[in-house]
Amino acid sequence: MVASDGSSGRQAGRWFGILGPVEVVMDGRPVELPSHRPRVLLAALLLRPNRTIPVGQLIDLLWRDDELPSRPRSALQVYVSRLRAALGDVDRRLISTDGTGYCIHLDVEQLDLTEFRRLVEQAETESSAEIRAALLAEACEVWRGEPLADLDTQALTRNGVPRLLEERLHAVELHLEAQMELGQSAAVIPRLLELVGRHPTREHLWAMLMRAQHAVGRPADAFATYSDVSRRLADLLGAGPGPELRELHQALLAVTEPGSTVIPQQLPIGLRAFTGRTAELRNLDEMLHDDRRSGVVLLIGPAGIGKTALAVQWARRIADRFPDGVLYVDLKGFAPSAEPAEPADVLNQFLVALGLSPDQLAVGDQATLFRSVLADRSVLVVLDNARSADQVRPLLATGPNCLTLVTSRSELVSLVAAEQARPVRLDLLTPADARQLLAARVGSDRLSQDAAAIDELITRCAGLPLALTLVAAQLELRPTWSLDKVVSSLRDAPLDALTCDDSEDPRTIFSWSYRHFQPNAARMFRVLRVPAAGGAPAVSDPTTITRGRVGIELSATPAGRRSTHGYG
Template identity: 30%
Template sequence: MSAGRLGESLRAARVKAGLTQEEVARRAGVSVRTLRHIERGQVRSPRAESLDRVARVVGYELVPAPGVRPGGGRTDPSSATLCEVRLLGPMTVLCADTPVPMPPKLRALLGLLALQADQVVRHDEIAEVLWPDEVPPGYANLLHTYAGRLRHIFGRGTGRRAGERRIGTVRGGYVFDSGDVRLDLRVFEERVARAAQTAASDPAAALDLYGRALRGRQGRLLQDVPQLWQHPAAVRVIQRHVDIAIDCADLALRLNRPGFAVEHLTPAAHEEPLHESLQARMMLALAGSGRRAAALHLFADLRTRLRRELGVEPSDEMWRARYTVLTMDTSEPPLPPRRPGIAAPAPRASQAPQALPASSRHPRQGPSGRTGSRSPRGGPVPAEVSRGSDDGARVRDDGPSHGRSAVAPEPVRGIAHPAQLPPMVTPFTGRELQLRALDELMDLRGADGAGVGIGVVHGPAEIGKTALAVRWAHRRRGEFPDGQLYADLRGSTGRPVPVLTVLVRALRSLGVRDEWLPDTVEEASVLLRSLVAGRRFLMLLDDVAHPEQVRALLPGTPGNLVLATSRSPLMDLVTREGATPVPVGPLAPAESYALLEAHLGVERTAAEPDATAELAALCGHLPLALRTAAARFAARPPMSVRAAVAELSGAGAAVPRPCFPHPCFPPPGTRPQAVADGADDRRRTGRGPADTGADSAAAG
């Protein structure tokens, strides 16, 4: 290449990289004047070292002929870069553009040194790779011989000293000096670094750089040196390439280029078939390219392998990708999550999947991509929207959809905004302490809504737990704009509602079609968490019997709150999930008096304050008993409060005082007569003791 054409190419590369002449000169260690002359083609024979540094800074690849300067003229053989080491695929060593054959032990040694270029690799580490079964005695002499052979190879055409410099000896090990060797791993990292720097200002150029970096791979890392495949350095490189493939795919999807994403995900996905973050991106890219059936078959195949080989279900990210594929508008490519460091143009409203926001890539344990713990609340959980089938038979792959939906019907009609809270009990008095405790539960979630709040309102039967929870929920429902869900679990009846039934009802409320409702608790729980992910829901679970009823319904993402009522404090939820217990006892005497006053009228209670206080005590200061007694006597205006007390006292078993745990609270096993009469009335009308949920709210 002539000096003029080379200068023009370097200038174009500098402008594309967004660098000034001053910045390039400073980074390359040359003067601005020299750089200006090079770009103008006024330097007929520039120094190879300076030219190479400039090219690296601006991201331009120099491919000189052996022994020839890029700018023209001959070079000093000792200073020319005549050797190249390729690890991304079959291991290849080129010296003066000529492949150099090497025996297996020598290939393994060079591969290990090149994987950790410019770092000391100790003798014992090398010995474990070369002789995994048994290290021979005197292995250090063998290593010395192998190192000498490598020096001879790297000294070809450049002299013995160059070979000794490239394979250096240090105390207890060897080091591969890659300074003047073209190493494909370093070229890959340089291109990736330029892509990351360019992403904010020019995403399209960054995507091209990612593509060039990934296209440099010729196959699996050290494809013909299997003894290095599990070495920690090789595992790190493999994981690095997987991460870059994911970055490339995310950027490609944001730029509406799903085909580009498929191209560059395919090699990594083939080599890492169990890497779930990688496979999730492949599903989105396939679907965005009009190959929805292929995406679903990929999911089914991965699920089968995970079950067979690891005994686990797919991770959260895979379920989310499957849900997105099923519900996306295939006329637009899917939009992956935005992650720091990658800029993208603002998406159109139709591009983003409406049901589920995708999450960042999950933490992985090694190249397989398996995530860590699978706790019920361990982060956002994506959708399992089928009945557990492994096939994609419902979907037909006819190529690009051209705007047609490939799935009929869609599993979700559209996320609803349920408002299921029962009506508030009126009048309502007292409970200021408990209401403040629940307000503090909201505060624990943080000003930014970070965290899932769980409250347990607990206390004896008929104490007013539901009325309290419902009132507080109505007060704060504006902070949950996506909806409020209510479920009566009937835990105190001895016949609690099955958890799956509660889950199915909640899913229907959120718009899931009947044909897509799961038939197991685990799958339904996963789907529920996915539907509320990234949203703000309040769930009121009434009359809970045991913690598992609540645990299956817990959201997995911040911003949501679950409020449960129970006769038990549900300590397992408190200890494991960090739930906040809110105990509820009898009303204070003044609160009981105020409740009777609200029901009977101020004139009647003010005329007989002592009798009113005695009536409250006879009712044990229980809200339900107070309401029942007040309702009975409010309908009989001529009757005085004193007469009502006399009638109530003589109607049945006396209520002893003082009692535990409150001076006016009945002992275990007894209820105030007014409560017993109210229960008898319910049984006579066909509503037996099971009706303690939403109806209890109306009763107090």
């Protein structure tokens, strides 16, 4: 049977929560905890309930080396005493010590973590999918947000939080599996799409998505998903799919009707909260109906301006106009550690996605074969992050019912001249669009808490979508942070404030472009840095020194102002 409501632990005696901000309830009322370090101490004990944690480990969690008091054991005892007083532990039965460390003694229902684990363990022993699904839904509802969300201590979150997040994701996977067993595959597909976007290297999630798509009669989507995960794993890990995905792919091929057409749908997962770019989207839509339509559209803009996001958004809007599918590739024109993609390799991937066999690929010139295959098809081809026109040219879809969408930091002048590509240049976001982007990510209520801080935050991000997105991520990950705290970090060290744990931060991304500049352009990039707060460099006649190749590489905005966002 499904367990009774776990909230009863909050109504009588003490109840503790760490699957979200640290919370304590006594007899149905929240307890106001002491200052920061006693809260960290409590969280450390709650992460390992009913186990003694050595004094040395607790000291390491409470103080950095440069903060260590002269008598750390005595200071730790003071914090334990404060914690006992706040929790009404007068007889020291809740928090005990054996002289070597401290232990908090709790029943399962007194801590959200142990209640969550109990429900998951119970679900894993159930044979009934219906009961498993109910237990796991209850387990997932125990979570109130990011674990220990209100504690700004790297030592504790680095050691404890990843394990908790892994347990949560495992429970979510089990819950979705149970729902699929109950015939609810259509209902779980949106959730799986969200999860693979957040965990692109977790192959079991991709396998679940493929099985769900196939179960609802969408085999083409399942094969497109396999193509997508194969590309992502190659990009992120330099490896192909593992045994689970490979075996599932072969199994689905075996049960797919012979001769059925696989329509590629290779677009990456788009932004859930895409905002702004209204004028650019309208311009792109108009190009579809323009008599001058050339079959090639070129999105131009500097690093972090949002070219890929706009390309994917627009491609999804118009995908139904191309019934024979959508092809997508990241050409890695400015990748930090990888060479730009070779057109021959991309052609091979595209032709396989379009259903050609290895024997067919071995005959003749692949570029010619690609054009021949698309001659009587209606396909949208998205070539993202192109380095040069020469890299793009063999990949253009030249069929009369096809369209090629290219994004690049370079202007690709010869592509505009020879192939009549229609250029669309992206500018920095307006303050109104920047505010809309942040509101879509973190909520209007939070932005309204400090109007002056949000105005300065938007100004310091300089209208750069990448900077705004990273700031929004910081705010989402730290719900207790004030807007003023984020603004202060941007004032002191903007690049450090916007650094994340992968390659998607301004310092890294701008370095990719800088590496590919010609020497004169690289020099001008350093000279012409525009501060994020605005203003122009003290150059007597900037137009004279940004003509020609240098000017092209630095990319003028539509208003003619040269900008490197202040993050160069």
